[in-house]
Amino acid sequence: MTVLLPVEIMKIALEEARTAAAENEVPIGAVLDLGDGSLIRGHNRAEAEGPLAHAELIVLERALKEKGREAVGRATLFVTVEPCIMCLGAMVHARIGGLVYGAPEPKFGGIGILEQARKEGRYPYSFPVHAGLMEEEAALLMKEFFGRLR
């Protein structure tokens, strides 16, 4: 069983983000580390498949289907960019083991929103969150993509 370091897993998520960019999708990639040496990887497919096809949701749905709820509860989700409230809500419902993300997302990022909700006694299920892993690389991909669009 090969166990990868967080930075190595995030590099795979960044590869996924680059694949998204090549498909003219907002470059966000996600990798679920199931902790047993297996990974489930995916990237944003919102243009091709519809506005709910975020990298995180694609990966979570596949993991729930293929590995089951218990395995997802032990897994850590790596995402290149701060997840939105839809994907964070999905992580709460799926009782994800943990979250690691790269760059903050000022418009749709939902980490602060979820924290505020917890303070108000909502969304009582919490999981460890680590922000900023390979932030510069993830942010640069987003900047290049939106720069190209202009």
Add this chain to the structure above:
Amino acid sequence: MTVLLPVEIMKIALEEARTAAAENEVPIGAVLDLGDGSLIRGHNRAEAEGPLAHAELIVLERALKEKGREAVGRATLFVTVEPCIMCLGAMVHARIGGLVYGAPEPKFGGIGILEQARKEGRYPYSFPVHAGLMEEEAALLMKEFFGRLR
């Protein structure tokens, strides 16, 4: 073309919620009114299909697939219970035309959270929300269901 009144559409959503209860699922139903006389209905299937199979997400995904983004942008989603942040985020991404819901949900309801996020300049896309339609009926179904579980 038969146009149904909001209360008639919510009655169909309540039927869906009762179907969920009969399947031992938390009794939440949703109906998407496409405004052309056609409806897409669904109910919570979290136990049977996995923790992301909320009524709203099921209905939205079907509508996006079968009717497309423009039709969803003109549609109104009726839900028996206040949606969670996952489903509200999905409505934002799908640019739903409007939302009508019945009973408030103190633990996972996300309406206040989304409003707060908008005040902070996040989630700039907003849509009309009407709360409390047939609230008592929807709340009673939830109360009966959780009473039965105890």
